[in-house]
Amino acid sequence: MSDMEETGGHAGPAAPYRVIGTPPPSPRLLGPTVVDEDGEVGEVAEAEGSAPVDHVLGLPPDDPRMIAHGKRAEKVVAACFTLAFIAGCGFIAAYIGLGVHTVDKTLRSNLALGTSLAVTLLALGLGMLIWVRHLMPDVEVVEERHELRSEAVDREAFKETFVRGAEYSQVVKRPLVRRTLLLGTLPLVAAPVVLLRDMGPLPGTYLRHTVWSPGRRLLVYGTNTPITPAEFSAPGSMITIVPEGYSDDPEALIKAGVILIKFRPGELDVPTRTQGSTLIGTMNWTVDNIVAYSKICTHIGCPVALYEQTTHHILCPCHQSTFDAATGATVIFGPAARPLPQLPLTTDAQGYLVAKSDFTQPVGPSFWERG
Amino acid sequence: MSWFNARRRRPVAGYAALLLGLVVVGLVYGAFTRTGGIAQASSPAPSQSDINTGKDLFDANCSSCHGLDAQGTTQAPSLIGAGAAAVDFQMSTGRMPAKEVGAENERKPVTFSAQQIYEIADYVASLGGGPAIPDAQQVSTVGANTALGEELFSTNCAQCHGFAGAGGALTYGKDAPPLTQSTPTQIYEAMLTGPEAMPVFANGSISPSAKRDIIAYIVDTRVEPNPGGFSLGRTGPVTEGLVVFLGGMGFLVIIALWITAKRRDPSTTRTE
Numbered sequence: 001m002s003d004m005e006e007t008g009g010h011a012g013p014a015a016p017y018r019v020i021g022t023p024p025p026s027p028r029l030l031g032p033t034v035v036d037e038d039g040e041v042g043e044v045a046e047a048e049g050s051a052p053v054d055h056v057l058g059l060p061p062d063d064p065r066m067i068a069h070g071k072r073a074e075k076v077v078a079a080c081f082t083l084a085f086i087a088g089c090g091f092i093a094a095y096i097g098l099g100v101h102t103v104d105k106t107l108r109s110n111l112a113l114g115t116s117l118a119v120t121l122l123a124l125g126l127g128m129l130i131w132v133r134h135l136m137p138d139v140e141v142v143e144e145r146h147e148l149r150s151e152a153v154d155r156e157a158f159k160e161t162f163v164r165g166a167e168y169s170q171v172v173k174r175p176l177v178r179r180t181l182l183l184g185t186l187p188l189v190a191a192p193v194v195l196l197r198d199m200g201p202l203p204g205t206y207l208r209h210t211v212w213s214p215g216r217r218l219l220v221y222g223t224n225t226p227i228t229p230a231e232f233s234a235p236g237s238m239i240t241i242v243p244e245g246y247s248d249d250p251e252a253l254i255k256a257g258v259i260l261i262k263f264r265p266g267e268l269d270v271p272t273r274t275q276g277s278t279l280i281g282t283m284n285w286t287v288d289n290i291v292a293y294s295k296i297c298t299h300i301g302c303p304v305a306l307y308e309q310t311t312h313h314i315l316c317p318c319h320q321s322t323f324d325a326a327t328g329a330t331v332i333f334g335p336a337a338r339p340l341p342q343l344p345l346t347t348d349a350q351g352y353l354v355a356k357s358d359f360t361q362p363v364g365p366s367f368w369e370r371g
Numbered sequence: 372m373s374w375f376n377a378r379r380r381r382p383v384a385g386y387a388a389l390l391l392g393l394v395v396v397g398l399v400y401g402a403f404t405r406t407g408g409i410a411q412a413s414s415p416a417p418s419q420s421d422i423n424t425g426k427d428l429f430d431a432n433c434s435s436c437h438g439l440d441a442q443g444t445t446q447a448p449s450l451i452g453a454g455a456a457a458v459d460f461q462m463s464t465g466r467m468p469a470k471e472v473g474a475e476n477e478r479k480p481v482t483f484s485a486q487q488i489y490e491i492a493d494y495v496a497s498l499g500g501g502p503a504i505p506d507a508q509q510v511s512t513v514g515a516n517t518a519l520g521e522e523l524f525s526t527n528c529a530q531c532h533g534f535a536g537a538g539g540a541l542t543y544g545k546d547a548p549p550l551t552q553s554t555p556t557q558i559y560e561a562m563l564t565g566p567e568a569m570p571v572f573a574n575g576s577i578s579p580s581a582k583r584d585i586i587a588y589i590v591d592t593r594v595e596p597n598p599g600g601f602s603l604g605r606t607g608p609v610t611e612g613l614v615v616f617l618g619g620m621g622f623l624v625i626i627a628l629w630i631t632a633k634r635r636d637p638s639t640t641r642t643e
Contacts, residue, residue, distance in 0.1 A: 103596050129630060222523040223581055231575025238570035239577070240526045261570075305530045306541060308568035310474065313542045317530055322542055333542075 073134035080127030087119035207367055210243075210256040212358045215348060217244040218260065218292070221253075226352040227260075229288045235264040236309035240295065243355070255363060257295035258343050259305055259314070260353075261325050265289055267312070270328040270342065280361045281328045285344035287353060292343040293329045296364040297321055299336040314340070337366060425494030428487055432468050441498055446472050453564070454501020455492035460560035462488045464553075475545050475567055478552065502563045502573075509579060510555035512587035520584030527572065528585065535592045535605040541568060551593060555586045 059066045094112035099105050150158075171178050217226045221240040224247055232239070241258040268289045273281040285291075293314070297304045302318035312326040321334030329340035341363050344356035362370055378384060430439065436447035443449030450458070461467035465479035483491075492504060525534060533539050536550030545568055550558065562582055565571035577585070592605075603610040 107596055220576055221526050222519060223578065225578075227576060232573075233575065234565075234571040234573035236565045236571040237573055237576055238527075239572070303530065305527070307570050308541060308545070309565055309570045310568045311542065315542050317539075320542075 070135060073130060077127045077131045077135070080123045080130065084120045084123035084127065087116045087123060091116040091120060207364075207370075208362045210358055210363060211246050211249075211252045212243050212256055212343060212355045214355065214357050216355045217348070218242075218258070218345075218353045218355070219244050219247075221257070228351045229290055229347065229353060230351070232260065232262055232290060232353070233288075235262055235267075235289075237262040238305070238307045238309070240305060241292065255296070257303065258292045259295050259307065260290060260292050261307060263289040263291070263312075263326065267326055269326060273328065273339075275361055278360050281339065281342045285342055285356060287345045287347060290345065290353070291325070292345050293323075293325065293340040294343065294359060294363040296340075297336060298331075298338040298340060299334070299365060301364045304340065421490045421493045422497045425490035425492070425497075428483075428491050429494050432483075433491070436469070436472065441495060450495050450498065452499040452501045453495060455489075455496040455504045456502040456560040457564040457566065458492040458495045459488055459504045460557055460564060460566055462491065464557055466566070478548060502560075505556060505559045505563075510559045510583065510586060512555065512583060512590055515580075515583045515587035517584065517587045517591050519581065520586070520588030523577065523581055524585050524588050527577070531569075533606055535595075536589050537604055537606040539606070550589050553589070555590065558586050558589060 061067075091113060094109065094116055098109040098112055100109050166172060218241045219225060220227055221242045224242075226244065227239075227241075238259060238261050241260045242253050243256045246252040246256065268283075268286060268291060270281055270283045270286060270291060272279070272283070295303050295305060297316040297318065299316065299319055299321050302316050304314050304316040304321070304323070306315040306317060307313070307325065308315070312324055313332070314323040314325050314329065315321075316323075316334065316336065319335050321336035322332050323329040323336070323340055324332050328342060331337070331339060341359045341361050343359055345353060346356045348354045429437075429441065433441075433450075436444060437450050438444050438447075441450040443451075458467075461476075462483055463481060463485070465481045466476035468482070469476045470479070489504075495501070496503065524536075528536075531539055531541065531547035532550055533547075538547050538549035540546050547569070553561070559582055561569060562572040562577060562585070563574070572582075574582075603614060
């Protein structure tokens with residue numbers, strides 16, 4: 001193919017600017033396009049006083065080299081199309097012949113179907129490209145846009161037809177029919193507006209609460225076992241926690257997910273924070289250097305659990321918001337606007353970790369009425 | 372030979388030679404850097420002579436950073452209470468002895484025998500206890516609940532190591548390593564001790580049987596077939612996006628350039 005490309009053609013007759021990386025336009029016009037006065041595109045006419053010259057090699061079409069070049073290109077194009085035919089037959093054969101009832105068979109079937117279809121389409125496209133580039137004349141053709149306005153006669157005729165139609169239908173003459181027709185379509189027009197109701201009702205306080213409540217035990221997600229501070233005593237530990245009693249309620253669990261982190265003595269320092277008059281973070285909500293944060297990123301709600309015990313960073317994998325777990329999940333990087341909400345912790349009579357109350361602020365991303 | 376001589380001056384010949392060279396270098400490098408299998412013998416009960424040998428090995432290889440009594444220095448942490456499991460994980464994955472002092476050490480070929488690692492582990496354990504090396508029974512995946520393992524893995528491990536254990540990025544240039552080469556013992560030890568930035572998943576929060584379930588899931592995902600075709604390293608949408616963007620889009624751009632490129636004009640080239 002490369003030997004065909006090395007021998008160039010000419011630039012189009014009208015080439016006012018160059019595309020970057022392409023050779024300069026030719027001063028030579030080899031077959032200018034003629035546009036007739038009535039807007040029709042004319043045939044490519046011969047240049048004055050010279051024989052028609054080919055586009056590919058810059059040679060007359062009856063030159064032996066031109067004929068050889070055309071034959072070679074023709075063969076390549078035909079080969080591409082034949083390959084497309086064979087691969088297309090292969091696609092049908094693969095569809096009929098290869099079953100998909102096990103994973104391994106599906107794997108083989110997908111591979112065969114994808115490969116054969118890709119080869120078919122690529123061979124067709126390649127053949128057409130070579131056809132265009134090496135067999136068709138390389139001239140730029142200008143086609144003028146026709147007038148958008150209809151002919152005066154057509155416009156008159158349409159007007160007549162319309163007026164006659166209105167007269168025959170008696171829509172002007174019989175206002176009762178006309179008005180009841182409009183009345184009949186009115187509900188259909190109103191229907192889409194009524195369907196907007198389904199976007200409601202408003203969430204109310206739903207976004208402000210989770211199912212955590214005073215005394216509700218913390219369960220290790222997966223094994224659903226309660227946990228004591230003694231069992232969670234290895235410094236640097238982290239685990240995902242869900243509230244007890246909601247293992248069948250995924251919607252409740254999604255909002256209530258918590259990460260529990262254990263620190264070495266002296267490493268954890270949660271500052272006391274308030275929002276208005278509400279306490280939203282304090283060291284008093286930790287037990288034995290164990291702290292619990294909401295697992296939902298305050299940016300747009302991805303689960304955050306990339307915890308690094310060496311740096312105490314909690315990283316959100318979606319947009320790289322980084323929270324410092326040791327200082328109350330303060331945002332130290334990224335688009336999150338607020339620290340992760342802290343869940344108040346205490347222990348119950350049996351020594352298990354329980355919630356002291358629900359989160360005192362809405363978990364997860366911002367919403368319109370959040371304030 | 373004449374076929375070769377006819378083609379060796381073509382522009383494509385240079386690229387072919389480069390490609391061939393890269394392939395040869397890769398093969399030779401691969402042949403020389405193959406690491407042997409990691410020893411899987413379970414650790415024998417420690418004796419005083421093991422501890423003494425371990426102390427000698429420690430003094431020779433580890434004490435320059437960790438201190439002569441493993442008390443830690445400004446360069447490396449104290450190992451008192453780190454436990455045998457931490458020593459076995461760090462040394463059997465080749466992370467220790469470290470190439471350089473830094474936040475992260477990569478897996479590299481192991482330079483100590485399993486016996487030597489056990490001796491050093493026994494010495495470190497004798498200084499202040501800590502988690503022990505799990506035995507073969509503890510890391511066996513026979514009868515493990517892979518489904519529960521998947522649930523625990525995707526909740527607690529997948530955010531860093533990827534849903535199929537292919538690894539992933541952490542903050543400030545650190546990364547979570549792929550789990551493709553980790554042995555069940557190493558996975559167990561990593562959960563128990565929390566090496567580097569990894570949090571600890573002690574037996575109180577992830578029970579020994581849940582640890583076996585997680586190991587079973589990691590081991591099982593390695594042999595899962597890929598019904599969609601190429602796995603692309605199973606690192607998820609990032610790889611697929613990169614391949615489509617660089618490979619696919621780049622290919623389309625080149626094709627578009629080729630389709631629209633104007634051919635050289637013989638009349639201008641002749642006059643030059």
